Amino acid sequence: MSSHGDPIPMISRSSGPLTGAAHVPGDKSISHRSLILGALAVGETTVTGLLEGQDVLDTAAAMRAFGAEVGKRGDTWHIHGVGVGGFAEPEQVIDCGNSGTGVRLIMGAMATSPIAATFTGDASLNSRPMARVTDPLALFGARAYGRAGGRLPMTIMGTQDPLPVRYTTPVPSAQVKSAVLLAGLNAPGETVVIEREATRDHSERMLAGFGASITSEQSEEGRVITLKGQPELRPQAITVPRDPSSAAFPVCAALICEGSDVLVPNIGLNPTRAGLFFTLQEMGADLTFEDMREEGGEPVADLRARFSPDLAGIEVPPERAASMIDEYPVLSVVAAFAKGKTHMPGVKELRVKESDRIDAMASGLRAAGVAVDEGEDWWSVHGEGFGRVKGGVTAASHLDHRIAMSFLILGLATQEPMRVDDGGPIATSFPIFETLMNGLGAEISRES
Numbered sequence: 001m002s003s004h005g006d007p008i009p010m011i012s013r014s015s016g017p018l019t020g021a022a023h024v025p026g027d028k029s030i031s032h033r034s035l036i037l038g039a040l041a042v043g044e045t046t047v048t049g050l051l052e053g054q055d056v057l058d059t060a061a062a063m064r065a066f067g068a069e070v071g072k073r074g075d076t077w078h079i080h081g082v083g084v085g086g087f088a089e090p091e092q093v094i095d096c097g098n099s100g101t102g103v104r105l106i107m108g109a110m111a112t113s114p115i116a117a118t119f120t121g122d123a124s125l126n127s128r129p130m131a132r133v134t135d136p137l138a139l140f141g142a143r144a145y146g147r148a149g150g151r152l153p154m155t156i157m158g159t160q161d162p163l164p165v166r167y168t169t170p171v172p173s174a175q176v177k178s179a180v181l182l183a184g185l186n187a188p189g190e191t192v193v194i195e196r197e198a199t200r201d202h203s204e205r206m207l208a209g210f211g212a213s214i215t216s217e218q219s220e221e222g223r224v225i226t227l228k229g230q231p232e233l234r235p236q237a238i239t240v241p242r243d244p245s246s247a248a249f250p251v252c253a254a255l256i257c258e259g260s261d262v263l264v265p266n267i268g269l270n271p272t273r274a275g276l277f278f279t280l281q282e283m284g285a286d287l288t289f290e291d292m293r294e295e296g297g298e299p300v301a302d303l304r305a306r307f308s309p310d311l312a313g314i315e316v317p318p319e320r321a322a323s324m325i326d327e328y329p330v331l332s333v334v335a336a337f338a339k340g341k342t343h344m345p346g347v348k349e350l351r352v353k354e355s356d357r358i359d360a361m362a363s364g365l366r367a368a369g370v371a372v373d374e375g376e377d378w379w380s381v382h383g384e385g386f387g388r389v390k391g392g393v394t395a396a397s398h399l400d401h402r403i404a405m406s407f408l409i410l411g412l413a414t415q416e417p418m419r420v421d422d423g424g425p426i427a428t429s430f431p432i433f434e435t436l437m438n439g440l441g442a443e444i445s446r447e448s
Contacts (some may be wrong), residue, residue: 002279003444005424006424007176007421007422007424008375008406008422008423008424008446009204009394009419009420009421009422009423009442009447010404010419010420010434010444010445010447011411011417011418011419011420011445011447012408012409012410012411012412012417012418012419012438012442012443012445013406013412013417013440013442013443014411014412014413014414014415014417014443015257015403015412015413015442015443016257016258016259016441017206017257017258017259017261017307017441018253018254018257018261018262018412018437018440018441018442019260019261019262019440019441020262020263020440020441021241021262021263021264021265022247022250022262022263022264022436022440023238023241023265023368023391023436024242024246024247024249024264024267024430024436025052025243025244025246025429025430025431025432026049026050026051026053026055026240026241026242027051027202027240027241027242027243027244027245027268028051028053028055028056028101028243028246028429029082029101029174029200029202029243029273029327030202030206030240030241030268030285030298031047031050031051031056031137031200031240032056032099032102032105033105033178033203034047034050034077034079034206034238034240034274035050035056035059035060035063035077035411036059036063036106036182037058037068037206037207037233038063038079038081038086038111038235038236038238039063039066039067039068039079039081039082039109039235040069040080040081040082040083040084040086040182040185040210040255041081041083041210041234041235041236041331042081042082042083042183042232042233042234042235043067043080043081043136043234043235044078044079044080044081044235045078045081045134045161045235045236045237045238046076046077046078046079046236046237046238047076047077047078047079047237047238047239047240047241048075048077048238048240049239049240049241050077050169050240051240051243051429052095052100052431052434053100053427053428053429053431054427054428055096055097055099055101055102055428055429056099056102056433057330058095058096058097058099058102059096059099059102059105059106060077061095062090062094062096062102064126065090065091066087066088066090066117067082067087067088067093067108067257068080068081068252069179069284072213073281074123074236076088076156077352078090078153080306080397081084081231081233081235082369083114083229083233084185084186084230084231084232084233084400085112086113087109087113088111088115089115089117089309090118091115092118093118093119093120094106094117094118094119094120095119095120095121095155095303096119096120096121096125097121097122097125097281097301097428098121098122098124098125098401098425098428099121099130099428100124100125100175100354100398101175101352103110103119103125103130103177103340104130104133104151104175104178105175105178105182106119106136106181106388107119107130107133107137107156107179108133108137108178108179108180108181108182108183108294109179109183109185109355110156110158110181110355111140111142111144111156111158111159111162111179111183112140112141112158112159112162112183112184112186113158113186114158114159114186115158116155116156116157116158116159117155117156118153118154118155118156118157119152119154119350120152120153120154120353121134121157122399122437123199123399124152124354124355124398124399124400125152125354126147126151127151128151128152128352128353128374129149129150129151129352130151130152130175131148131149131155131418132143132170132171132173132175133175133176134146134150134154134156135391135432136165136167136176136179136180136183136310137156137179137180137183137252137421138161138164139165139167140159140163140183140184140187141155141159141161141162141163142157142158142159142162142183143156143159144156144157145157147309150175152162156233162183162186162187162188162190163181163187163385164184164187164188164190164191164192165183165187165191165192165231165236166191166192166194167180167191167192167193167194168193168194168195168196168221168222169193169194169195169196169296169340169347170347171314171349172195172196172197172198172321172322173176173199173200173349174199174200174201174202174203174272174322176257176434177193177195177199177225178201178202180193181203181204181214181225181227182203183195183206183425184227184229185207185212185227185229185230185231185233186229186230187237188229189228189229190226190227190228190229190325191226191227191229192224192226192227193224193225193227194219194221194222194223194224194225195222195223195225196219196221196222196223196374197222197319197322197416198222198223198272198322199271199272200272200322200323201216201270201272202272202298202383203373204225204269205270205297205298205332206226206297209296209297210226210233210234210235210236211231211232211233211234212227212231212233213227213228213231213254214226214227214228216436217233218280221388224286224347224364225426233241236371239267239295240268240346241265241266241267241295241300242265242268242300243268244267244270244273244274244276244277244325245273245326245402245429245431246430246433247264247267247303247403248273248327248330248331249330249405249406249409249430249433249437250262250264250305250436250437250440251277251280251287251303251305252280252305252330252331252333252334252409253409253412253413253437253440253442254305254306254307254440255285255286255287255292255305255306255307255308255311255334255337256307256308256334256337256386256409256412256413257307257335257413257442258307258309258386259307260305260306260307260441261305261306261307262303262304262305262306262440263303264303264304264305265302265303265304266295266302267300267301267302267390268298268299268300269297269298269299269300269301270298271299271321272323273323273324274323274324274361275320275321275322275323275324275327276282276324276327276330277303278320278329279314279316279320279324279331280331280334282314283311283312283313283314283334283342284308284310284311284312284333284338285305285308285334285412286305286306286307286308287303287304288304288410289301289302289304290302290303290304290305301339302376309340309384309386311334311337311338311339311386312338312339312340313335313338313339313341313343313381314333314342314343314380315342315343315344315345316343316345318345318346319346321344321345321346321347322348325349325350325353325416326353328344328350328357328361329345329360329403329406330405330406330409331403332344332361332365332372332379332381332406332408333365333406333407335381335383335390336365336368336370336381336383336410337383337385337386337387337388337413338381338383338385339380339383339384339385339391341380341381341382341383342380342381342383343378343379343380344378344379344380344381345377345378346377346378347377347379348375348376348377351376351377353400353402354398354399354400354403355397355398355400355424357373357402358379359374359399360395360396360398360400360403361379361403361406362374362379363395363396364393364395364396364403364407364410365381365410367388367391367393368384368391368393368395368410368414368418369389369390369391370382370392372387386413387413387415389399389410389413389414389415389416390414390415390416391410391411391414391415391416391417392414392415392416392417392418393419394418394419394420394421395416395418395419396420396421396422397420397421397422397423397425399425399427401424401425401427401428401429401430402429403420404422404423404425404426405426405433407420408420408423408444410438411444412442412443412444416428423446434446436437
């Protein structure tokens, strides 16, 4: 079943060349943070290019529930913030749908205010562990009451007298880091987060842009991020770059569909997010970056992807995992058409995403005729080259948007069509996926 309604079975078929410009949606990570930080600023923040997928719309609704004014006029979103520490107590349960990013960041943002809020989500989100966030929030003085295993629905009791925290993240997670930093905004003194492995740094960049005093430096402990608490955040005018995680789908499709030449303009190339593109280049993909520039503190470029029939399997460096953790499912699709083994270690985080993404992709790929090995924190795809993947099966999406899209991309180059049992979750992050891909020449459709 889809996260927001009845299942939507979908099918994709072998396509001719994909050509044209793929105007993918705005970056989801930056969109979430724009709404939350706008709500914590004093005054009006404007956002253009906001991703209007269900995940982000749920975060917008949550900010309204906490007292901010959030609305859209024309192509621009307007957020009238309530200031750091100014959140009101919500009158209703906060439904974050399918979004792990949304719920964890919002928990952090409200945990150091003397209010309570109850959070829930869809079946997928309610099965995901929250202790990785609630444990560090408890150090500030917040309390969490949820289901067994630290799962939603969950009530967070914010603290009236927050303490500054020094916290070392046990696993690489931008969500955990960001939740702690957002909680630290309303704590006195300095909140410090230490990462042994660097993760995406959108929160640090955007906090600085909103006027927070935040520094980052390398030490023997790792990356040390220090935030001075209780600032007055200044409203901003934000232009959201296009999402590299969404761009991954038309880019990877172009690489495996014969004769393709696709341009994805204005893609965010934050080095903590762009690991997939460099991995594809190492596999022999015909990818080029055009008009490199900086917009709103984030590096961006126009990305061109062309059909690449001579891809080769590689060993993906484990230290790169944090910069491409959401892209491993579609990377495994490309790996199915490469020659040789693509080995992906250091990816245990994939086991606790919207689904167990290693198991979901491995099962579907094997059914489609691709050899896959897996362990707790690694997996390997044994590709046989272009044109050799059979397909012809229905893959389970497990209420996971990236799993659904990855198998639909697979079907564009398999010998027989690929089906997914439910494409409904795609709307959470990439609501124009079907229209955009078909506009390039793909054959993706819904089945009755």
